Amino acid sequence: MYSIEQRDDQIRGTQAAIRYHCYFDDAARHLIRIRMEVDLDASAHEGVVLTLPVWAPGSYKVRDFITHVGNLRAYNERQQPLSYAWQGKSSLRIETGSARMLAVEYVFYANERTVRTMHITRWRAFLFPVNCFFYVEGRTSEVHHVLLYYDRSLWPTLTTALSPVEPIEHGSMPVVLGALNYDILADSPTEIGTHQVRTFQAYGACHEVALVSPVPLDIEWLTEQCKTIVATEAAMFGGVPYDRYVFFVYAGSNLTGGLEHARCSVNMCDVRALTSPTKAKSLLALLCHEYFHVWNVKRIRPREYGPFDYTREVHSPMLWLAEGFTSYYDDLFAYRAGFYTAEEYLQILARDHLGKLLHVPGRRAMSVRESSYLAWVKLYAQSPDGVNRFPSYYLKGGVLAMLLDLAILHATDGARRLDDVMRMLWNNYQQRPHQGVEEEEVFEAIENVSSRVVREQFERWLDGTEELDIARSFEPFGIEWIVRDAAAQSPLEPASRWLGxxxxxxxxxxxxxxxxxxxxxxxxxxxxxxxxxxxxxxxxxxxxxxxxxxxxxxxxxxxxxxxxxxxxxxxxDAPNAKEFELRAVAVPSERQRMLRERWLERTLLVSIP
The missing domain is CATH 2.30.42.10 (PDZ domain)
Structure with a gap:
């Protein structure tokens, strides 16, 4: 039965019939040497099929990691070569005969520094198992071990979402890590090097902050912000679903993006995000976004995204939930955590959410459900003309989540909101964690929390391409939606122009x-x-x-x-650019004031549970 849940104590002292020995002796050339060992029984006499994933969950693009595999050879426990044949670009069948153990040795070239790909240098290594570890078809539910061999005097620090099989003692080799199944293994990155690490406890779980940067940066400050993020988001769900979680933060030049995992997140940013208070806010919103995925997408997930088919594109019309709702909550949680003032939050919504959507002509050409389903060939393979052909399910999905939150608050006189929908979906997950959600389940939760009218309106938004009535959605909250021509900031700063x-x-x-x-x-x-x-x-x-x-x-x-x-x-002829503003009216009605305060309420925790 499919599961992504793992506690460290479940792996301690385990044995594994599938093992990956990893050698970093050629790290300076961006190479890792891997020896995969598979213990066999009599049922394997007809051969074993090994497959390398073609994509990484959370990043919806076929990346063909097999491109970076080379020098592959297979042999048995007596070092005798075994013949194999490719069954496709990423799968091979190995003729094992009477072998009791299969070994497959190969090198993997890791020199792409993104959140979804591996990068290894003489100074450090980022190991992402879904990139480089084959799985044994029919045996993905077994315990898997990873054995790491490297010079701990050069790379003294290891941070991982995997669980130690045995205590990691100073100088001992190899370091042995494990996962209860292949899905957990594939989802669990490891960083080895000289990075900074801090830990803290919250909600009965250990949290680690791993900061990888070319220059010394303030990890104490970063850790405090992560504490606040955990406290703010976990409070919505009444706790956390893991025993240990890692915030991986990579700071450097031309680094951007994030990727969620069940027990960690990988986040990349410019160094200035940790040196400039203004630029830091974008990093904090990214951390809020990826951390919210602990609940939304890793656990509250479209049914298509767990269990996974790693061999092909897997389409879902529900990325508006997985990423759209998360895109609304990232800035909302940043506001609730105290990273933004209420005025800053309204400005961000107006400029970076609503205003940005109005500069996407594709919002009138394709629905957000279609955009979700076609993510593999639209958002992740976007043509330069893409802005005119479809809306991002991140951007429009986030706007629709915001309008839904407002609609629920308005319909229930502030008694309920989108948080309650998410909690209902979370309760459903806890009752059947092996099974993802379908759209109908989300729609039913919306109706149960609010009304049939709100549900039907939201369904129309998902399927529609008509212009959204933003002003009407904000009017019950005493907030004006203002679109105006940009004005000169001063005699030295003329109004900006729009050419498109x-x-x-x-x-x-x-x-x-x-x-x-x-x-x-x-x-x-x-x-x-x-x-x-x-x-x-x-x-x-x-x-x-x-x-x-x-x-x-x-x-x-x-x-x-x-x-x-x-x-x-x-x-x-270039007119003045447009400016967008959400402005609280000076004299709201009593109901408008109540709804606005309810929407923008926040409880800043003075201590972490």
Whole structure:
């Protein structure tokens, strides 16, 4: 029966018939050598099939990790070679005959530094099992062990979501870690190196903060913020569903993104997110987002996402729940945790959620349910024209979650909210953790918490492409939705202009990366991959130059560009950019005041349970 739940004490002292020996002697070349051992019984005489996943759960794109596997050979317990044949790009059948043990040895090249891929250097190693460990077909429910061999004088620190099989003593080799089944193994990263680590206790569980950075950064501050995040989010569910959890935080250049796991999250950010109070807020919202996945998606999950089929794309129309609801809650939890003021939170909703959606013409072309189902070929394989063809289920799903929260509060006079829907789904998970949810179960929870009317409205939003009535949703809360032309900030800062195109500086060239359908740039005929040469007869080579000049020239203005090396000039009229605001009315009615306070209420915990 499918399960992702594991406690460290369940693995201590276990034996495993499937073992992965990992050697880092060639780490400087980004290589890990792996010897997979599988104990066999008489039932294996017809052969064993090994398969390497083609995707990582939580990242909906076929990545074909087999690309990085090389020098593969198979042999038995007597070191005698065993023949094998590929059954597909990521599966092979090995003829084991009378062998009592199968060994498969190979190298894996790990040099892609993202949250979903492995990266190994002479200084450290990030091991992500779903990338590099084959599974034995028909035996994924067994205990799996990982044995790590490395120089602990060079890499003294190990942090992992796996569980120690035996105490990790100073200098002892190998380090032996384990998982109750392959799904847990695949979902459990490990970092080895010289990183900083801090721990704290909350809700009866151990929490670790692992900070990997090229320069010394303040892990004490980061740990305090993680404490607050745990306290804030766990309070909504009345506790945590794990015995130990790791916040992996990687700070560096050009690092971004996060990926959720049942017992940890992997988060990447720019170094400045840990040196600038302003930039730190985006990191804190990311940590809130990935931590909320402990409940929403790892456990409250679409039925398609557990148990997994690691061999192909697995489509679900419910990523609006998995990622959309989480995208609403990340900034909401950041506000509840005290990282934002109420005014800052309203500004973020107006600018980064609602305003951003209004700059996605694709919101009128495809529903968020369709966008969810087609994530593999839309969001994760997005074309430069994608903004015009579909809405992100993160962005629009988050906006719909917010409007649903408001609708529930309005319909129940503040007695219930979206939190209650999530708690109902959480209770359902606890009763049958092996089984994911279907849309009907979510809709029923919404109806039970609020009304049939709210449920039906939400279903229409999911399937619809019509414009959302934002002002109407906020009116019962005494909050105005304001869209206005941008104004000059000062005599030295003219109003910004909107052309509806994104630009990228590329080696002294200014290249168009996307154009919004219907925008001034679109109407003028400017297209993706065109090179912008000049604005109003003035040469521009960077996006900063173009933005500065666009706010100071007389419009309409001439834009000179090149397509396939041939120059052309068009006239473009760029209006003032739009500004978006959610503003609390000065004199709300008693009901508006009550609903607004209920929506924006927060309880800052002074101590962690």
């Amino acid at each position: 195109m994104q630009l990228r500086s590329d080696g002294g060239r200014l290249v168009v990366t996307s154009v919004e359908e219907g925008s001034p740039a679109w109407q003028a005929g400017i297209a993706v991959d065109d090179e912008i040469i000049a604005l109003a007869d003035r040469r521009v080579t960077t996006s900063e130059e173009f933005e500065l000049l666009s706010s100071r020239v007389q419009w309409p203005a001439a834009v000179t560009a090149a397509c396939d090396g041939i120059l052309y000039t068009v006239s473009v």
